[in-house]
Amino acid sequence: MTYSKTIVRGLGFPEAPRWHDGRLWYIDIPRHELRAVDLDGRDELVEAFEHRPATIGFLPDGSPLVAFAQTKQIVNAKSNSVFCDLGRIENNGVQFAKFGDMVVDDSGQLYIGCSMPRTQVGQSPWNYSDIIVQVTHGEARVVETGCSAPNGMCILPRTRKLVLAESLLHRLSAWTIAADGTLSNRTVYSELEDHVPDGICSDSESAIWVAGLLSRQTARVSTSGKIIKTIDATDGRMPTATALGGPEGRHLFVTACKTASGSLNSWDDVLTAEGFVEVIELDSPRLDSPSP
Numbered sequence: 001m002t003y004s005k006t007i008v009r010g011l012g013f014p015e016a017p018r019w020h021d022g023r024l025w026y027i028d029i030p031r032h033e034l035r036a037v038d039l040d041g042r043d044e045l046v047e048a049f050e051h052r053p054a055t056i057g058f059l060p061d062g063s064p065l066v067a068f069a070q071t072k073q074i075v076n077a078k079s080n081s082v083f084c085d086l087g088r089i090e091n092n093g094v095q096f097a098k099f100g101d102m103v104v105d106d107s108g109q110l111y112i113g114c115s116m117p118r119t120q121v122g123q124s125p126w127n128y129s130d131i132i133v134q135v136t137h138g139e140a141r142v143v144e145t146g147c148s149a150p151n152g153m154c155i156l157p158r159t160r161k162l163v164l165a166e167s168l169l170h171r172l173s174a175w176t177i178a179a180d181g182t183l184s185n186r187t188v189y190s191e192l193e194d195h196v197p198d199g200i201c202s203d204s205e206s207a208i209w210v211a212g213l214l215s216r217q218t219a220r221v222s223t224s225g226k227i228i229k230t231i232d233a234t235d236g237r238m239p240t241a242t243a244l245g246g247p248e249g250r251h252l253f254v255t256a257c258k259t260a261s262g263s264l265n266s267w268d269d270v271l272t273a274e275g276f277v278e279v280i281e282l283d284s285p286r287l288d289s290p291s292p
Helices: 265-271
Strands: 005-013 015-018 025-027 033-036 043-048 053-058 064-068 073-076 081-085 098-104 108-115 130-137 139-147 150-156 159-167 169-178 183-191 199-203 208-212 215-220 228-233 238-245 250-260 274-281
Touching: 005 033, 015 053, 015 199, 015 250, 025 238, 025 274, 053 098, 064 098, 064 159, 073 098, 108 150, 108 199, 108 208, 108 250, 139 183, 159 183, 159 199, 169 199, 208 238, 208 250, 215 238
Parallel strands: 015 238, 098 150, 150 199, 199 238
Antiparallel strands: 005 274, 015 025, 025 033, 033 043, 053 064, 064 073, 073 081, 098 108, 108 130, 130 139, 150 159, 159 169, 169 183, 199 208, 208 215, 215 228, 238 250, 250 274
16 A cells, blocks of 8 residues: 555645644644645645744644744644643753653643753663653643653553654553553553654554654554554655544545655754655544544
8 A cells, every 4th residue: 555645745844743623734843834734635824833833732622732842832822822831841850852742632631742951972762861741721740751752642542541652762652541640551562663653643443553754654553562554655755743534534644754865864854854745545444532
């Protein structure tokens, strides 16, 4: 199977796709844009920002949330108000440096990955001290430390597990979510070998679709952690994130990019990338709930 259709071309670096209200919403990171596209490829600039967006999510009332690492704030883009200020969030007295991805559950509680500054040249990703922050009713707290390059997130409702892509460790990790939102029972959900996981989403069988950035494949991972399907990217593009949506929840969206160097080794590669939105119509399974 290959990507069946490219519905948006000529973007910068698209990320954080979310199916909401009949369209796929996503951000273009270097262009500081929130955009939305329908299945027919009608793409719209929803809002342009002063600061660079890192990720997005939706509250149960439909309000879009946008996270900005430069201000360390999560903003409600509908009301143009600060949903949560994470400026005081620290790990061992050190403030985090940037956001990874976030996921919002059906109650409006969210989790967001935060990467700490890299203070040692050549520091092993096995020794990173990145964190996961929980936000409930606008109040934030650290619920996990010792993560490594936190990236895509999803929640598996059947088991109430939070799954996180730890990109530089080539794996998915999982935690059990308690009634108060705290995390426990950390496990390795899947070892992904050659896949560097970026954005992820889950489907109705609780399998996880992983954007394999450097493998140039999208992989489907079963509940046992095994890779059960891979889809090659179009024209050697690098998948950056996945989302399920469409009227029946059977459309797999993949944001992807190409760079002049053929890799993503620097911020210059991100700034000069050409981005795309791809879509594949699946026979099954369907969108899980909540969507990330």
